[in-house]
């Protein structure tokens with residue numbers, strides 16, 4: 001198959017981790033006889049430095065013409081002084097909105113080789129943990145109106161959702177739950193927020209169409225607690241943009257390292273945006289010590305969801321698992337008795353195990 005992929009390395013460790021994911025995808029193409037072309041563009045701070053804005057119209061158009069987009073990370077102290085409307089993160093938000101990728105899949109599983117990196121008690125993680133956090137990505141307080149009073153001593157951020165936005169996300173959640181273990185937990189704050197009451201009513205209405213899915217409703221504060229107390233109770237979790245941002249970082253801590261976590265963002269077609277869930281890690285940038293596995297695993301999600309290449313996606317996931325089995329670790333997941341490797345070396349090790 002021929003596929004055209006736009007890469008957006010972004011800032012700080014972004015270029016280092018993207019290079020490893022591209023290396024692995026190149027290897028997949030060679031082994032399986034595909035042709036992947038990569039078109040590298042600037043996003044975030046890198047784009048501010050080059051063009052004065054965090055996302056240009058041209059880059060967005062290139063992303064919307066590609067089969068898939070692979071992003072590294074954006075932001076960092078270099079652009080802290082930049083005014084709010086032009087911050088690096090704005091580029092990422094505008095990209096998500098501009099690509100219409102409203103459904104953000106953030107899987108959380110504990111790689112058995114890394115179970116010692118999980119901060120939870122062994123008896124809590126005895127039951128398998130396999131959670132799919134489905135985060136709404138183009139609505140909520142992230143995209144509402146903002147204001148600041150003239151004296152700058154008061155501020156507002158508007159939270160807004162429409163029934164359509166909730167419904168299209170929830171339907172993906174129900175479909176996923178059907179293919180997984182049949183359980184869907186909808187997370188909201190319906191005891192306080194009107195947006196959450198709309199969210200819950202919408203999910204309740206749809207539930208009637210999916211009798212095979214067992215639905216539960218949880219307030220976000222309780223969900224945050226349940227994730228720590230009994231994470232194995234969750235199968236698919238659907239939630240809004242802000243709650244999903246917070247709960248997915250919490251789930252990353254459960255999995256052992258933010259560096260391991262991939263994500264996929266999808267809209268109504270197959271084109272998607274793939275990114276690790278971690279940030280740009282300015283403190284370790286340029287030292288070749290970042291963990292590229294979250295980005296490499298995002299590459300696997302890209303093959304699965306945008307290109308329909310399931311065997312190739314599994315090949316990457318197995319290669320990652322083999323490398324961990326063999327005891328190789330980047331600094332963030334290093335433990336006594338393991339072999340510490342650089343970001344580049346980790347990329348090489350995964351690539352050479354693609355068969």
Ligand code: IPM
Nearest residue numbers: 074075089092093245277279
């Ligand atoms: C994430 C990040 C982003 C978000 C930031 C960088 C805007 O935290 O992808 O989770 O809040 O969505």
Ligand code: MG
Nearest residue numbers: 245246249277
């Ligand atoms: Mg986040």
